[in-house]
Amino acid sequence: MKNWPISFHVAGIAVLTGFSLVLLTAVPSKSDANLPYEPQTLPLPELKVSEIIEDTLNTHTTAETEPAEGWTEKSVTIKRNDSLSSALERIGVGASIGFQIGKTDNHQLLTNLKVGDQLTVWVDSNNQLQRIVYAKSPILEVELASTDEGFKIQEIQKDVEIRTHTAHGKIEGAFYLAAERAGLSAKSIMQLADMLAWDVDFARELHDGDYFRVIYEARYLDGEYIGDGDILAAQITTAGGQEIHNAFVMRNGQEVIGYYNEKGQNLKKAFLKAPLDTVRITSRFNPKRVHPIFGDKRPHRGVDYGAPTGTPIKVTGNGQVTYRGWMGGYGNVVKVRHNNGYETLYAHMSRFGKYKKGQMVKQGEVIGYVGSTGNSTGAHLHYEFHINGQHRDPLKIKFPDAGPIAAQYRNDFLRRSHFLLGQLERLDPKTQLAYQFE
Numbered sequence: 001m002k003n004w005p006i007s008f009h010v011a012g013i014a015v016l017t018g019f020s021l022v023l024l025t026a027v028p029s030k031s032d033a034n035l036p037y038e039p040q041t042l043p044l045p046e047l048k049v050s051e052i053i054e055d056t057l058n059t060h061t062t063a064e065t066e067p068a069e070g071w072t073e074k075s076v077t078i079k080r081n082d083s084l085s086s087a088l089e090r091i092g093v094g095a096s097i098g099f100q101i102g103k104t105d106n107h108q109l110l111t112n113l114k115v116g117d118q119l120t121v122w123v124d125s126n127n128q129l130q131r132i133v134y135a136k137s138p139i140l141e142v143e144l145a146s147t148d149e150g151f152k153i154q155e156i157q158k159d160v161e162i163r164t165h166t167a168h169g170k171i172e173g174a175f176y177l178a179a180e181r182a183g184l185s186a187k188s189i190m191q192l193a194d195m196l197a198w199d200v201d202f203a204r205e206l207h208d209g210d211y212f213r214v215i216y217e218a219r220y221l222d223g224e225y226i227g228d229g230d231i232l233a234a235q236i237t238t239a240g241g242q243e244i245h246n247a248f249v250m251r252n253g254q255e256v257i258g259y260y261n262e263k264g265q266n267l268k269k270a271f272l273k274a275p276l277d278t279v280r281i282t283s284r285f286n287p288k289r290v291h292p293i294f295g296d297k298r299p300h301r302g303v304d305y306g307a308p309t310g311t312p313i314k315v316t317g318n319g320q321v322t323y324r325g326w327m328g329g330y331g332n333v334v335k336v337r338h339n340n341g342y343e344t345l346y347a348h349m350s351r352f353g354k355y356k357k358g359q360m361v362k363q364g365e366v367i368g369y370v371g372s373t374g375n376s377t378g379a380h381l382h383y384e385f386h387i388n389g390q391h392r393d394p395l396k397i398k399f400p401d402a403g404p405i406a407a408q409y410r411n412d413f414l415r416r417s418h419f420l421l422g423q424l425e426r427l428d429p430k431t432q433l434a435y436q437f438e
């Protein structure tokens with residue numbers, strides 16, 4: 001194992017404003033003449049320990065009580081039609097206790113139980129209820145404690161340790177296998193493919209000799225790995241290492257807002273490449289096409305996607321539904337108006353989604369289902385893309401980026417992404433090992 005000059009390690013859940021990474025020491029980035037941008041244009045950030053402490057929110061609260069000598073521990077599982085009282089009664093704790101608990105502050109934490117939930121209950125030698133622990137998740141427990149002032153109910157957030165891991169590898173054969181060999185979980189591989197989907201065609205563009213480098217978070221509880229968190233930064237090449245694609249996370253608190261490249265450009269586009277998940281093009285945009293039903297020359301001013309009746313149709317960009325109804329040969333149609341003079345149209349639907357005329361829709365939401373209504377030779381989606389009223393080929397136009405980083409976060413993003421880029425470049429693409437920094 002190499003002795004890396006950085007340490008990525010933090011206890012607790014890091015809750016950062018705008019963007020998150022815990023960096024203890026920064027070292028100058030090695031220059032790389034092959035990069036299509038200039039990493040040296042930004043000064044390396046001076047990172048102080050105080051920043052890290054400020055960025056770390058301690059959500060842990062301690063237990064009110066600990067099991068004492070002479071207590072008996074019991075376990076009860078919530079059954080259908082159970083109340084807290086009936087469940088406690090089953091293990092010999094008096095029915096009036098449930099009533100008392102119902103009058104305690106925060107009682108809903110313990111009374112909104114689901115079938116299958118498990119409670120651990122402690123009673124003292126007089127069979128008096130002393131403590132209940134309800135584990136809502138591996139990291140969140142509800143505790144009821146008997147105190148001098150009566151029952152007390154609180155949530156106990158366990159300390160989750162976020163460790164920053166890295167993985168990198170060279171692609172030989174399938175990307176998925178190379179990523180797996182490098183130690184990435186299925187979740188992280190999907191996340192990686194998803195965030196870079198606009199820049200990289202994972203099925204066609206990756207070849208042997210291309211490489212990837214990833215910095216991601218992993219979550220630990222009491223020293224045990226419980227799963228991957230967010231990807232913080234990733235780099236992947238195409239064209240045998242000639243083209244480099246970078247992605248850096250932008251977060252607000254713990255919520256991922258998006259991934260952006262080293263220039264702060266959104267990796268997501270304002271439009272999806274296609275309105276269906278599985279894409280089978282049956283007819284392309286063609287101004288000189290002979291019509292399949294009428295046999296005469298009629299331009300085909302959209303793209304047809306073959307798909308079974310009932311396949312969900314996703315709106316390709318954020319916008320407002322401006323038409324929903326029958327439109328002659330187009331059958332059931334939904335039209336959506338987007339920003340900047342863009343408009344999309346979806347035809348031959350078997351039925352509509354839940355969005356009505358005038359409603360706002362977000363990219364990816366289901367606005368209808370594939371069908372064969374109107375003049376149609378079989379189940380398919382006819383998809384049109386208009387810019388300022390002109391029909392355009394959705395397979396050829398260059399889609400605009402989704403919104404850039406808000407101005408007030410931009411400098412912070414550039415500073416952090418520049419640092420991450422330096423860390424990515426230190427990962428050796430020639431080996432298949434996944435390193436874990438301690």
Ligand SMILES: [Zn+2]
Nearest residue numbers: 302303304382
């Ligand atoms: Zn068509």
